[in-house]
Amino acid sequence: MTHRVVVFVRDGLLAMEFGTVHRLFGQARSEDGTALYDVVTCTSVPGPVRTDTDAEIYVRHGVEALEHADTVIVPASDLDYGERSSANMIMFDRVPADARIASICTGSFVLAALGLLDGRRATTHWKSAEQFRARYPQVKLEPDVLYTHDGNILTSAGEASGIDLCLYMIREDFGSSVANRVARGTVVPPHRSGGQAQYIEMPIPRSTTTSTAAAQAWAVANLDAPLSLEVLAAKLSMSVRTFTRRFTAEVGISPAKWIAQQRIHRARELLENTDHSIDRVAAESGFGTATSMRQQLMAEIGVSPSVYRSTFRGR
Structure with missing residues (x-):
C-alpha cells in the first residue's frame, strides 16, 4: 500500500x-x-x-x-x-x-x-x-x-x-x-x-546616544585587540562595576556577550566578502586562532567557517 x-x-x-x-x-x-x-x-x-x-x-x-x-x-x-x-x-x-x-x-x-x-x-x-x-x-x-x-x-x-x-x-x-x-x-x-541560524541576517545594533557608546565604537574598530572589561571601562574613565552595569542596562546584554556577537558578525562578513585565509579571518575578528573561531561559529550558527564560506561565497 x-x-x-x-x-x-x-x-x-x-x-x-x-x-x-x-x-x-x-x-x-x-x-x-x-x-x-x-x-x-x-x-x-x-x-x-x-x-x-x-x-x-x-x-x-x-x-x-x-x-x-x-x-x-x-x-x-x-x-x-x-x-x-x-x-x-x-x-x-x-x-x-x-x-x-x-x-x-x-x-x-x-x-x-x-x-x-x-x-x-x-x-x-x-x-x-x-x-x-x-x-x-x-x-x-x-x-x-x-x-x-x-x-x-x-x-x-x-x-x-x-x-x-x-x-x-x-x-x-x-x-x-x-x-x-x-x-x-x-x-x-x-x-x-x-x-x-547560518541564514539569519544578524546586524548587531550599536547605541550612539548612551554613556557607553564611545566604548562600543572603539571596540568595534579594535575587535582584533584584547577587549577586557578593564580596557573598555578605562576608555570612559569608569570603574569596571559601573561600566558593566550601565552597558548591560543600555544594550540589553553583558559586555562579554556583546563582544562575542560582534566578533561572530565580523567573521561572517569576512568569510562572505573576502578571500582571507581562515587564520587571518580569526585574527581580524579577535578570536585569536582558527580553532577558537570554529568552536564559536559551530556553537552560534551550527557550521564551521569553511562550510559557511562555501555556502555564501562559493568554493
Whole structure:
C-alpha cells in the first residue's frame, strides 16, 4: 500500500512549497519503480486557490481527503501573518489520530492556532520567529533549526527547508537509499549541515546616544585587540562595576556577550566578502586562532567557517 500524503492548501499558497511537496514525494519509488506515495491536494472549499504568483491552482478535493491521510502537510500562505488567520480550521478534526502532520515555513502558524504545537518543539521562518513566539508562547520555538520532529508533528523553517523536511520524512518512511535517490533526482543535497541560524541576517545594533557608546565604537574598530572589561571601562574613565552595569542596562546584554556577537558578525562578513585565509579571518575578528573561531561559529550558527564560506561565497 502506498503512503497517502494530503497537502492542505489555502488562499495565498506559496507555490514553491506546494511544488516541492509534490515533486519530492512523487519521485519516491521502490527498486522496481513502484510509487511509494500517493499525493493529494485538498482545500477547505474545492475550486480555484490563489497563489503568491500570478497563477491560480484548481483544487478538486475538499477536506474529506484529510480523513484518509497518512501524512498531512500544510504549506505557507501569504496570509499567515494576519491576526489568527488560521484559527478557524476545525476541519482538522477529520485527520486520523495516528496521522503525521507537518508544516512548511509559516504553515506552522496553522498548527499552532489549532493547538497542535502546545508544549512541543517547533520552528518557523526566522523572520516570523518573534511574532510566532509572542502569539504562541506555549510552543517550544527553536528558530535556529531547519526542521523539528516532536511526536507525530513536524515543522520546518523557510521555504527551501521544506525540501529538507520532505527528504527527512522519506528517509524515515523508506530509508536513506530512497531519500538519496530523490535528492539526486532533484539535484539537492540529501542532508544540509547546520540550521537556519547560518541564514539569519544578524546586524548587531550599536547605541550612539548612551554613556557607553564611545566604548562600543572603539571596540568595534579594535575587535582584533584584547577587549577586557578593564580596557573598555578605562576608555570612559569608569570603574569596571559601573561600566558593566550601565552597558548591560543600555544594550540589553553583558559586555562579554556583546563582544562575542560582534566578533561572530565580523567573521561572517569576512568569510562572505573576502578571500582571507581562515587564520587571518580569526585574527581580524579577535578570536585569536582558527580553532577558537570554529568552536564559536559551530556553537552560534551550527557550521564551521569553511562550510559557511562555501555556502555564501562559493568554493
